[in-house]
Amino acid sequence: xxxxxxxxxxxxxxxxxxxxxxxxxxxxxxxxxxxxxxxxxxxxxxxxxxxxxxxxxxxxxxxxxxxxxxxxxxxxxxxxxxxxxxxxxxxxxxxxxxxxxxxxxxxxxxxxxxxxxxxxxxxxxxxxxxxxxxxxxxxxxxxxxxxxxxxxxxxxxxxxxxxxxxxxxxxxxxxxxxxxxxxxxxxxxxxxxxxxxxxxxxxxxxxxxxxxxxxxxxxxxxxxxxxxxxxxxxxxxxxxxxxxxxxxxxxxxxxxxxxxxxxxxxxxxxxxxxxxxxxx
Numbered sequence: 483x484x485x486x487x488x489x490x491x492x493x494x495x496x497x498x499x500x501x502x503x504x505x506x507x508x509x510x511x512x513x514x515x516x517x518x519x520x521x522x523x524x525x526x527x528x529x530x531x532x533x534x535x536x537x538x539x540x541x542x543x544x545x546x547x548x549x550x551x552x553x554x555x556x557x558x559x560x561x562x563x564x565x566x567x568x569x570x571x572x573x574x575x576x577x578x579x580x581x582x583x584x585x586x587x588x589x590x591x592x593x594x595x596x597x598x599x600x601x602x603x604x605x606x607x608x609x610x611x612x613x614x615x616x617x618x619x620x621x622x623x624x625x626x627x628x629x630x631x632x633x634x635x636x637x638x639x640x641x642x643x644x645x646x647x648x649x650x651x652x653x654x655x656x657x658x659x660x661x662x663x664x665x666x667x668x669x670x671x672x673x674x675x676x677x678x679x680x681x682x683x684x685x686x687x688x689x690x691x692x693x694x695x696x697x698x699x700x701x702x703x704x705x706x707x708x709x710x711x712x713x714x715x716x717x718x719x720x721x722x723x724x725x726x727x728x729x730x731x732x733x734x735x736x737x738x739x740x741x742x743x744x745x746x747x748x749x750x751x752x753x754x755x756x757x758x759x760x761x762x
Contacts, residue, residue, distance in 0.1 A: 545575040548604030557592055557612050557640055566590070567606070575600065583608070591635045591663060615640060616678055617650045617694070628653060630675070632666040648681065650674060652696035670696050673717045677702070680721035687725040690732065700750070706732070709741035716750040724749040731755050 550567045552560050566586050570578070580598040587596035587610060597609045613629040618637070627635040627647070634655055639645070653674070654667040666674070674696060681688050690706040697703065700716040706728075715724045727749050735757070736743070748756040 545602070545604055547571050547573050547575060547578065547606055550606045550608060552608050552610065554610045555612060557615070557644065558590070558610070563587070563608065563610070567608075570606065575604065578606065589662065591633075592638075615644045615647055617674065618647045619653045620649050620651045620693075621653070628666055628671075628674075632668070632671040632675075633661075634664040634666065648678065648691065648694060650694040650696065652702075654696075673702060673719075676719055677704075677715065677721050680725055683722065684725045684729070686729045686732070703746075707741060709736070711736075711741070711744045712746045714746060714748045714750060718750075723752075727755055731757070 547570055550564060550570055552563050555563060567583070570583075578600060580600065583598045583606075584596050587593050587608065592613050594611045594613050596611070599607045599609070601607060613631070613633060613635065615627045615635070616630045617628050619626040619628050619634060625637045627637055627640075628650070629635060634653075640647075652670070654670055655664045656667050658665050665671075674694065677694060681691055687706075691704050692706055692708070694704045695702065695712075698717075700718060701714065702717050703712040703714040705712065713728055715721060728747075731747060731749075743759060744757050745760045746758045748758075
């Protein structure tokens with residue numbers, strides 16, 4: 483007789499056995515002592531949380547500003563920013579108007595936006611995003627600063643590298659409704675921004691160029707290294723190629739003949755440089 487295996491796993495769970503007290507072994511005892519302990523513990527936790535919430539509210543009402551901390555500032559000193567919070571230290575924490583404080587910082591010319599957070603240890607944290615200066619704007623004897631978005635800012639001493647900003651003349655300004663700052667005319671600013679970006683990315687030109695003069699009719703030019711020579715780059719872009727031609731011309735011609743040999747050097751034409759010597 484061939485052997486066989488008897489498999490009693492029919493997929494139907496065995497019926498629970500009956501205990502001596504008449505209950506089944508796997509019945510959950512919802513009224514047993516275990517559930518009473520869990521319920522009691524949950525009530526204790528809930529009561530504790532409620533107590534902590536009440537205590538936090540009471541503690542917060544009796545909290546005063548201990549310190550004002552700043553982050554994100556590089557151009558503006560902490561002392562300068564702290565002057566905007568005059569009378570804030572020692573003030574009742576609950577009476578601080580965060581939106582009013584944000585507005586006072588957003589009104590500063592060199593701040594693009596600001597945020598205020600109140601921490602439960604009595605610290606008010608002010609986070610600022612500063613504008614990025616791009617160049618110094620020269621208009622007669624007046625000096626201002628233009629940022630990377632075209633806003634005209636009052637001049638101030640700036641830390642390096644912002645202190646070595648290139649000088650630019652010929653910037654036309656316009657008023658922007660709802661803004662407390664003037665802004666550069668869009669077409670001229672587009673030329674200036676592309677020009678400054680190309681100079682910053684250049685190998686040698688950024689070390690030589692001193693002044694940029696915005697002109698209409700495709701006549702924008704710059705001067706370099708104290709030389710009166712006008713290097714004409716125009717208003718039609720492609721400044722990387724033009725600056726490369728300037729670097730080659732400077733190394734091969736200016737370095738040999740001196741800084742004052744030419745009145746103008748025209749860099750606007752592809753693969754050509756037209757230099758006009760200074761009249762004697």
